[in-house]
Structure formats: structure tokens, C-alpha cells
Amino acid sequence: MxxxxxxxxxxxxxxxxxxxxxxxxxxxxxxxxxxxxxxxxxxxxxxxxxxxxxxxxxxxxxxxxxxxxxRTNLRRALALLRPKPDFEEFVRVLLREHGYQVETGCILAGRCGEHEVDAIAHKDGDTIFVEVKHHASPHRMTGLDEGRIARAIVEDLQEGFRSGRCAVSIDGALIVCNTKLSEHAKRYATCRGIGHIGWDYPEEKNLRAMIEETQSYPVTIVSGVGPSIYSRLAAAGVLTAKQVAYGDATTISRDAGIPLREVLLIAGRARAILEP
Structure with missing residues (x-):
């Protein structure tokens, strides 16, 4: 072997x-x-x-x-995204592609304190808050701390709802990260009922699989989209390959401050990636 x-x-x-x-x-x-x-x-x-x-x-x-x-490597393309606000918004877009109703982040009042969350998502009658974790190194593990913090926030928000301080009834938490999870993090999340989406976890609905299933690739997957071009596209709200492939090139060029010829080149490459 x-x-x-x-x-x-x-x-x-x-x-x-x-x-x-x-x-x-x-x-x-x-x-x-x-x-x-x-x-x-x-x-x-x-x-x-x-x-x-x-x-x-x-x-x-x-x-x-x-x-x-x-096309560049997907794992590397995700690592190239800026953690805030770009990866957070990318995760919100991805969850919408998979049937979630997603609200942008807000501050929720718990019984003992206030908590800023990256998103609130609704699906199948459940309401969860979403915490997004991004690592610049795709090989860095996401560890236990995120799960423990999420568990504490769930408890405080649920107590806050029962006491009338929180206007939203929270059923649980979902942590989304661009890297692998440590085994300790997986065990704790399973035991405590904390949802986790990592690079290759869980087996069926991990980050890689969710992106590939809906072709919700970050724009950084297109070769030639380096940091300078990416930052200008992101500032114009263009975060996915679909947006640049099928969006209005003239508008993208104007909003991002990128020459139209370069936008058309990137759009053509994006369509080649997305289409059979």
C-alpha cells in the first residue's frame, strides 16, 4: 500500500x-x-x-x-479572503445557497451580557446564531475554544429570552471555519450540540462539499485575481466567481475601479470554471 x-x-x-x-x-x-x-x-x-x-x-x-x-486551489482561495467582512459575508452567501434564511450580524442580549454574532440563520423551524472563524494559514487547526464559547453564548441567550431581555429565541449555534477541526473540538461540539462546518467536517456537508455542490466559489479561485484585484472587487461587493462571471462587467469595472478589459478577462475565466 x-x-x-x-x-x-x-x-x-x-x-x-x-x-x-x-x-x-x-x-x-x-x-x-x-x-x-x-x-x-x-x-x-x-x-x-x-x-x-x-x-x-x-x-x-x-x-x-x-x-x-x-482555477487555483480552493483551500488556498479561501485562505486569501479577508476575515472581516469578506469571509463572514461569503459564509452568509453560502448558507443562503443551501436554503438558510440569513440575517447579517447583530448584538443579542443574554441574561448576563450582550453578544455580537456574525449572522442569525433560520432553517427547518430552527433559529441559530453563526460564528465565523477564518485562518490565513489553511493548515492551522480550529480548536476547542470556539465551541466552548459558543456553548456559553447559547445558554446565556436562551436564559435572556426567557427573562425577556433577548427578542430572539435561539435554538443553537453554528461555527463555520475554513480549516480542519481538532479531534477535541469535534468531540466537544458533538457532545454539546454545537454545529460545526469545517474544511472537511462533517463528512457530507463540510465547507468544501457545500461550495462544490452549489459552485459558490470565492472570486479568489480565479487565476489572476491577486490581492490588489481581490481587494477592489471585495470593496465593490463582488466576493464570488458567479458574481463576476454573470454580473454586469461595466458596473463591476466602475464600482471596483478595475479596467473593463481586465474584468472581462476574469469573467471569462470564471465562466470557464463554472460551466461544463
């Missing part, structure tokens, strides 16, 4: 299914994803770095779907 070396130096078995999933997420057909994943599995040496495997995936994928060359 072959192994890959993770960013933290640890080894894990080579998982062909992960390679297939990544290729499918890049827009390749099932047939091509199966074929290329098999070729990669055969050719990689034991202990290869995961980053090297990812480079191989993108190189092979470009031979089948040239539009892949316009």
Missing part, C-alpha cells in the same frame, strides 16, 4: 477515491476521473507529499479540461 505525506509530516494511505473526487470537482467526467486517478496511483512513489499529488491532479486534469488552468 502506498502512502502520502501530509503537510504536518504525518503519513496516511493513498486514497484513490479522494483523487477521483478532486478530479470530478474540477469538472471532469466520471470516466476521465477514474482513468486519471488510476494512472496517478500507479505512478506516484510511496511517501509523496499531498501537495505534489495535487499538482499532478491539476496537470493531468488540464489535458482533458483546459479550463482547469484558470
Amino acid at each position: 502506498k502512502h502520502v505525506t501530509k503537510a504536518d509530516g504525518g503519513l496516511q494511505p493513498f486514497d484513490r477515491r479522494k483523487v477521483q473526487r478532486t478530479l470530478r470537482n474540477l469538472g471532469l467526467s466520471t470516466e476521465n476521473a477514474d482513468r486519471i486517478s488510476g494512472e496517478i496511483e500507479e505512478s506516484v512513489p510511496d511517501g509523496i507529499a499531498t501537495a505534489a499529488v495535487l499538482r499532478m491532479i491539476h496537470a493531468r486534469a488540464r489535458t482533458v479540461r483546459p479550463a482547469v488552468r484558470h
Whole structure:
């Protein structure tokens, strides 16, 4: 059995299914994803770095779907977002794409104190507050503290509602982060009923899966959108690849202060990423 070396130096078995999933997420057909994943599995040496495997995936994928060359790594694209307000707003957009009614952040009064939350979300009869956590390093773990704080806030807001201080009846909390969660954080959240969405957690509805399912990519996934261009797009309220791909280029150019020719170039690359 072959192994890959993770960013933290640890080894894990080579998982062909992960390679297939990544290729499918890049827009390749099932047939091509199966074929290329098999070729990669055969050719990689034991202990290869995961980053090297990812480079191989993108190189092979470009031979089948040239539009892949316009796309950067999703994990890195998320890390490039500014924590406030951009990643917070990106999370609100993503939750709306998945059927939540989302209000922007506000201050809620608990029994013992006031709490500023990043969003209030409603779905299936439940009302939760959302806390957003962003790390500039995609390899940094999100730990236990966020869950413990969220649990304390839930209790205080629920007591505040019963005492008449809080106007909103809160059923729970949801923490959304762009990195992996520590095992301790997962256990505590499960035990205490705190919702968590991390890079690869939970298995079905993690951040990566939610983005890929609705193609709600951050605009930073488009190659050529560096910090300068991104900051101007974000200031104009353009945070997703969909917005630049299908928005009015003239308006985006004017609001962001970016030459129209450059906006059209970015929009074309974004459409190539989004469309089969």
C-alpha cells in the first residue's frame, strides 16, 4: 500500500477515491476521473507529499479540461479572503445557497451580557446564531475554544429570552471555519450540540462539499485575481466567481475601479470554471 505525506509530516494511505473526487470537482467526467486517478496511483512513489499529488491532479486534469488552468486551489482561495467582512459575508452567501434564511450580524442580549454574532440563520423551524472563524494559514487547526464559547453564548441567550431581555429565541449555534477541526473540538461540539462546518467536517456537508455542490466559489479561485484585484472587487461587493462571471462587467469595472478589459478577462475565466 502506498502512502502520502501530509503537510504536518504525518503519513496516511493513498486514497484513490479522494483523487477521483478532486478530479470530478474540477469538472471532469466520471470516466476521465477514474482513468486519471488510476494512472496517478500507479505512478506516484510511496511517501509523496499531498501537495505534489495535487499538482499532478491539476496537470493531468488540464489535458482533458483546459479550463482547469484558470482555477487555483480552493483551500488556498479561501485562505486569501479577508476575515472581516469578506469571509463572514461569503459564509452568509453560502448558507443562503443551501436554503438558510440569513440575517447579517447583530448584538443579542443574554441574561448576563450582550453578544455580537456574525449572522442569525433560520432553517427547518430552527433559529441559530453563526460564528465565523477564518485562518490565513489553511493548515492551522480550529480548536476547542470556539465551541466552548459558543456553548456559553447559547445558554446565556436562551436564559435572556426567557427573562425577556433577548427578542430572539435561539435554538443553537453554528461555527463555520475554513480549516480542519481538532479531534477535541469535534468531540466537544458533538457532545454539546454545537454545529460545526469545517474544511472537511462533517463528512457530507463540510465547507468544501457545500461550495462544490452549489459552485459558490470565492472570486479568489480565479487565476489572476491577486490581492490588489481581490481587494477592489471585495470593496465593490463582488466576493464570488458567479458574481463576476454573470454580473454586469461595466458596473463591476466602475464600482471596483478595475479596467473593463481586465474584468472581462476574469469573467471569462470564471465562466470557464463554472460551466461544463
